[in-house]
Amino acid sequence: MDPAPDDRTAVTPPSPDGQSRRALLRAGAAAVAAGTSAALAACLESDSSVDVPPGVDDPTSLPDGQHAWNDALAHDADGNVRPPAHHVFLELSLRGGPDGSARETVETTLRDLERAVAWGPEGVLFTLGYTRAYVDRFDASLEGVSLPEPDPMPVLAAESDVTVATNDALLHLASDDAAVVLAVEEALFGDRQRLDGTSLSGSLADVFERVDRRTGFVGPGLPAERQQGLEGLPDGDPVPEEAPFFMGFRSGFRESQATEDRVTIADGPFAGGTTQHVETLELELGSWFEASSHDQRVARLFSPDHADREAVGKYGDRLGTDPGVLETVDRIADDARERGIVGHAQKLARARDDGDPVLLRRDVNTTDGDVCGLHFVSLQRELSEFRRVRRAMAGDEFRQYGVGPRQGNGILRYVRLRHWGDYFVPPRRQRALPRPNPDT
Ligand code: HEM
Incomplete structure (x- = not known):
């Protein structure tokens, strides 16, 4: 499943013009489900308003719980927490033993991500869990x-x-922005070198193989949009x-x-x-x-x-x-x-x-x-x-x-x-x- 190393790209998403975010959101659910570079390219091309909001200088300032998302999330008009729109679930299998060097690669890569991309629905929220x-x-x-x-x-x-x-682990990535969730997935696994100006120094692909990939979406408009043409x-x-x-x-x-x-x-x-x-x-x-x-x-x-x-x-x-x-x-x-x-x-x-x-x-x-x-x-x-x-x-x-x-x-x-x-x-x-x- 992991693409060859020469599949790397150096796409830096252009800065926002805010024009057709909604169109992107809708196109995004299909692109996340497809999960390929071609889908990402199409997603980026269909609207030039994708950027990656920068993360924190000090990742230790982020909440202790990986699952502590609610403070970063917006609320609907009634006051209910509004979940991120686009989701990727990656089932991961360890390539080798869970030793110190693999541990360091994982931690360094995730900290780099937290510096590169905001912890929130406009950037990315994620959890890494173990079986x-x-x-x-x-x-x-x-x-x-x-x-x-x-x-x-x-x-x-x-x-x-x-x-x-x-398998060993499950990585759950979530964002309101389909292009961001796809770009983050690619960056984490070394399929893309840069995230809006920042590089991740390591790759989870050195430690984990992606053995299964699931995708999801939630929010007003998205199921209605996706119902068209579906069997059943x-x-x-x-x-x-x-x-x-x-x-x-x-x-x-x-x-x-x-x-x-x-x-x-x-x-x-x-x-x-x-x-x-x-x-x-x-x-x-x-x-x-x-x-x-x-x-x-x-x-x-x-x-x-x-x-x-x-x-x-x-x-x-x-x-x-x-x-x-x-x-x-x-x-x-x-x-x-x-x-x-x-x-x-x-x-x-x-x-x-x-x-x-x-x-x-x-x-x-x-x-x-x-x-x-x-x-x-x-x-x-x-x-x-x-x-x-x-x-x-x-x-x-x-x-x-x-x-x-x-x-x-x-x-x-x-x-x-x-x-x-x-x-x-x-x-x-x-x-x-x-x-x-x-x-x-
Ligand atoms: C297609 C599957 C499902 C649908 C469409 C669905 C939908 C809903 C809806 C509409 C509610 C009412 C209010 C609310 O969400 O706040 C609800 C409540 C709930 N659902 Fe589901 N659900 C599904 C599957 C499940 C599953 C697999 C579980 C696992 C145990 C579950 C656990 C709950 C719980 C705990 C509540 C809250 C009950 C309470 O008020 O204490 N649901 N669900």
Whole structure:
């Protein structure tokens, strides 16, 4: 997958004229998905307004948590955190052992990046997380963090055709600017020498092989734009223009999200880090839009009560910062028995901790492989919390009311699990090939 060294370019993106940023944003989702130099060139050519805002002089001034993105992110008109628009997920496999020299290459390259490009959605935000397979390279156990084998079976009994993350690491890059996220990916792996005037002195390609590449996008307009020409979608462009997600609704409301503090590891050598779960779900948007009305979609995604009260609006526009699902939890058995439907968010709000959400979700749409899907990304202090919440989504207990996965059990009928990965994301100071027991 790694291009030959002579594929290097020295493109310095031109400075902004601000003219057609929106056009670029839209063209960008396709370019990021293609992920080639040609796509980048097309992306840059289609609008000359791409620049790389410079980073910090002192990378140690950046937040301790690699996942501490929220302070750098903008908010929507209601006050919900607005995620970066364009995402690349790279599964990485170590070329050699995780020794001191590889560790130094990784740290130097990432620090160079932080000096070259702003930490934020106008520049780039990223996390580098590690798998169980990485930890197993060492003759020591991971201190203070429980990192299970990647296996959906204990959580979801009946899934098939699911791949699991068995490489060493996952690099998640995110930016509002498609050209920046592509340029950063190229620079990190030595396929481009300069980032708007600054060079990275090392290359992650000396340490890691990129074995898988996934891409995503999120934000109003982007799913509507991407729905055109995709297989499996009914005619008539059913995804509303304003919807940030393919299923047609907003998500990630402030009161339904854990805070970054809540998902941050509190003690031990990896204090300040977090754990990350990433799964890919294929979406059956044909039946989602064709076999159900707007009210039924609201009932399945939020709750039947939300549909009765018309509380959601066309795409979640009436919801502000609180989708109001906690209030619907008590009636869930009645909804199952009497209505034959339980809402996705209604089910999941049952898994809060004393009323507080435990997952910080950063999911994004995808059209990887020309299939509509969702890369579901969540951060939590402990992966056991994720599994507990995911079991609440499976909602097995509603079978007793005849509400199984093929019936009105949230959105289960419309999603199919394809990939499952669990990672630990060390704090920034430990991000470069950490030893599992750094204090000993
Ligand atoms: C295609 C897949 C999915 C879609 C379209 C989706 C969409 C939504 C929507 C619209 C909400 C309501 C409000 C909000 O986001 O703030 C929600 C809530 C939530 N979803 Fe999902 N979701 C999906 C998959 C998942 C998965 C795989 C999980 C993993 C456990 C999950 C966990 C949650 C949680 C924890 C909440 C918040 C519940 C609360 O308020 O406490 N979702 N989701």
